[in-house]
Amino acid sequence: MSAEAAVKEEIPMVHLTINNIPVEVPKGTKIMQAAQQLGIDIPHLCYHEDQKIKAHCRLCSVEVTGKRRLLAACSTECWEGMDVHTDTQIVRDTQVSILELMLANHKKDCLSCARNQNCDLQRLCTRFNIQDSPLPSVVKLEPRIETNPSIIRDPAKCIRCGRCIRACKEIQGLNCLTYAGRSSDIRVTTAYDKPMEATDCILCGQCSLVCPTGAIVEKDDTQKVLDALQNPHKHVIVQVAPAVRVSLGDGFGLKPGAIKTGQMVTALKMLGFDKVFDTNFGADLTIMEESAEFVERLTKGGVLPMMTSCSPGWVNYMEKHYGELREHLSTAKSPMQMFGAIAKTYYPQKAGIDVHDIVTVSIMPCTAKKFEAARPEMGRDGMRDVDVVLTTRELIKLIKYVGLQFTNLPESEFDSPLGFGTGAGAIFGASGGVMEAALRTAYEKVTGKTLEKLDFTDIRGFEGIKETTVSLNGKDIHIAVAHTLKNARILMEQIKKGTCQYDFIEIMACPGGCIGGGGQPKGTTNAVRKERMKALYQIDKNLPIRKSHENPDIITLYKDFLGEPLSEKAHELLHTSYHKVYRPYEK
Numbered sequence: 001m002s003a004e005a006a007v008k009e010e011i012p013m014v015h016l017t018i019n020n021i022p023v024e025v026p027k028g029t030k031i032m033q034a035a036q037q038l039g040i041d042i043p044h045l046c047y048h049e050d051q052k053i054k055a056h057c058r059l060c061s062v063e064v065t066g067k068r069r070l071l072a073a074c075s076t077e078c079w080e081g082m083d084v085h086t087d088t089q090i091v092r093d094t095q096v097s098i099l100e101l102m103l104a105n106h107k108k109d110c111l112s113c114a115r116n117q118n119c120d121l122q123r124l125c126t127r128f129n130i131q132d133s134p135l136p137s138v139v140k141l142e143p144r145i146e147t148n149p150s151i152i153r154d155p156a157k158c159i160r161c162g163r164c165i166r167a168c169k170e171i172q173g174l175n176c177l178t179y180a181g182r183s184s185d186i187r188v189t190t191a192y193d194k195p196m197e198a199t200d201c202i203l204c205g206q207c208s209l210v211c212p213t214g215a216i217v218e219k220d221d222t223q224k225v226l227d228a229l230q231n232p233h234k235h236v237i238v239q240v241a242p243a244v245r246v247s248l249g250d251g252f253g254l255k256p257g258a259i260k261t262g263q264m265v266t267a268l269k270m271l272g273f274d275k276v277f278d279t280n281f282g283a284d285l286t287i288m289e290e291s292a293e294f295v296e297r298l299t300k301g302g303v304l305p306m307m308t309s310c311s312p313g314w315v316n317y318m319e320k321h322y323g324e325l326r327e328h329l330s331t332a333k334s335p336m337q338m339f340g341a342i343a344k345t346y347y348p349q350k351a352g353i354d355v356h357d358i359v360t361v362s363i364m365p366c367t368a369k370k371f372e373a374a375r376p377e378m379g380r381d382g383m384r385d386v387d388v389v390l391t392t393r394e395l396i397k398l399i400k401y402v403g404l405q406f407t408n409l410p411e412s413e414f415d416s417p418l419g420f421g422t423g424a425g426a427i428f429g430a431s432g433g434v435m436e437a438a439l440r441t442a443y444e445k446v447t448g449k450t451l452e453k454l455d456f457t458d459i460r461g462f463e464g465i466k467e468t469t470v471s472l473n474g475k476d477i478h479i480a481v482a483h484t485l486k487n488a489r490i491l492m493e494q495i496k497k498g499t500c501q502y503d504f505i506e507i508m509a510c511p512g513g514c515i516g517g518g519g520q521p522k523g524t525t526n527a528v529r530k531e532r533m534k535a536l537y538q539i540d541k542n543l544p545i546r547k548s549h550e551n552p553d554i555i556t557l558y559k560d561f562l563g564e565p566l567s568e569k570a571h572e573l574l575h576t577s578y579h580k581v582y583r584p585y586e587k
Contacts, residue, residue, distance in 0.1 A: 014082070016034065016084060018038055018086065019087060030053075043060060051170060054161070055075040061095065107141060107154070108132075114214050115213060120212035147195040157214045160186060160188055163211060164177050165188060173486035176199045202368065204366075204510055206510065209519075235351075235358050238360075238362070238363060242429035242514070244365055245261040246259055247524070248260055248396065257533075259538065262410070276414055279364075280426055281420060281553060282335030283437070285548075286574075289565050290309075304503050305328060308434050309578075310334045311514075312509075315329065319579055322496070323580025336369060340378070341574060363391075364391060364517070394519075420552065425548065428514070434506045435456070437548055439470055440547045440548070444547070454546055459506075464482065478503050482508075483509075483516075515529050515533055
């Protein structure tokens with residue numbers, strides 16, 4: 001909290017010195033934040049600004065005059081007259097010793113690690129000039145766990161900081177990861193050491209996003225893409241999700257929320273993709289089907305409330321925990337999968353290419369998308385609609401592999417015919433965006449009138465559950481938007497008890513929506529998510545067409561191929577069904 005904000009809220013201020021520099025902070029401020037105001041970075045590993053304080057690693061220990069022992073800067077509140085020192089000999093010796101202890105129990109294969117040069121432990125060892133630990137190695141070389149298409153766990157690289165445990169519990173309310181054992185044998189694992197997919201885990205990847213080392217990472221599929229790009233017999237196309245264009249710059253030192261759509265397209269073309277398309281096109285297509293489905297349910301007595309089905313982590317959660325209520329889910333596939341279906345049917349006809357020669361690659365902010373693409377119903381005739389899914393982090397790797405100077409690249413446009421997207425498609429990446437896009441189309445389709453005010457600001461932002469009411473031909477439609485599964489559970493319990501008052505609900509598994517997905521760049525915090533969200537709404541505002549049903553390429557697709565929303569062809573390619581998946585401990 002800034003001094004100005006503290007004055008407005010009448011919070012008393014305290015005065016202290018850090019390394020002999022005076023500073024004034026609101027009462028309740030921790031030493032860590034006070035030091036940050038002075039530009040002092042106190043080393044830490046277990047601390048994460050979006051999580052509750054843990055004070056496990058003690059790497060942030062500082063010396064406070066008058067105290068006999070070192071204090072943890074992450075958990076100690078500042079008091080009036082406090083005199084803090086972050087760089088004394090005892091502090092440095094303590095920090096070096098802690099890092100050496102961690103290294104003694106850490107697999108040191110940095111060159112082949114997915115987090116090489118993007119690892120907090122590696123960065124701190126470099127900062128303290130620690131090249132190796134003088135202590136004997138006690139690391140248990142447990143095998144990597146690679147049992148699902150999304151997440152890889154490497155227990156030998158875990159430093160037991162607890163960040164992943166907190167992310168799973170505090171953000172998603174799932175408790176899939178926990179501590180087991182005692183003392184030096186303590187470790188992070190799942191209940192009964194089960195594979196993550198056999199627990200309540202929905203593969204959202206929030207654990208991988210906060211892990212400071214390579215203990216939990218996304219499954220790396222970059223080599224599959226490189227192999228396809230080098231195969232002269234393959235026509236490799238790529239689609240890019242809306243949230244990627246406002247987060248990719250993070251990997252190249254740009255400010256959070258930097259809009260780099262044109263440079264991103266250029267980079268993909270320079271990587272060798274034959275066509276670079278936009279998932280916003282798939283998002284517009286999703287709106288055509290999803291809004292039509294909602295109107296049909298509303299007017300013909302279908303199951304309400306209808307719930308969006310764009311987020312694969314949310315769909316996994318619904319199937320695992322509320323399978324008996326799965327008919328509330330929209331049958332519309334996600335934008336990624338709708339795009340994949342069109343890319344393997346309509347596009348080959350349009351381009352005159354044998355479908356067997358086409359490789360579809362998706363760049364997504366989400367680790368659960370890897371699982372979604374592998375679902376057996378997401379394809380036909382023995383072919384997957386989406387062949388490979390890369391996260392934003394993996395795209396950053398690819399760009400760096402080939403030595404592209406991303407920030408200096410010129411801008412390029414997406415290719416046709418699957419590269420045009422509207423502002424409605426762009427805001428899919430933010431919590432509330434799917435609902436806002438659907439309402440823009442549903443309103444005009446139902447009323448036959450032009451919607452003058454396109455911005456549904458009531459369902460924007462970071463509040464856990466947002467709501468609004470929209471009038472369609474005199475009937476009030478009650479809307480709810482939730483992000484994170486902890487908030488989703490609240491709404492699901494209302495539906496289960498029959499007390500839910502809503503007609504249409506959007507749920508995104510990750511905080512803030514796709515802009516906070518588990519496959520986004522390391523360093524993603526709530527503050528960063530908010531900047532990305534602003535950027536997506538800015539993209540929407542700047543685009544000439546902001547309604548999905550006005551997308552000219554979508555209009556042509558229906559005219560030449562699909563017929564109309566909810567047609568037999570549309571149902572065959574763009575809709576799916578869901579399964580009741582019992583939780584592992586249920587019989």
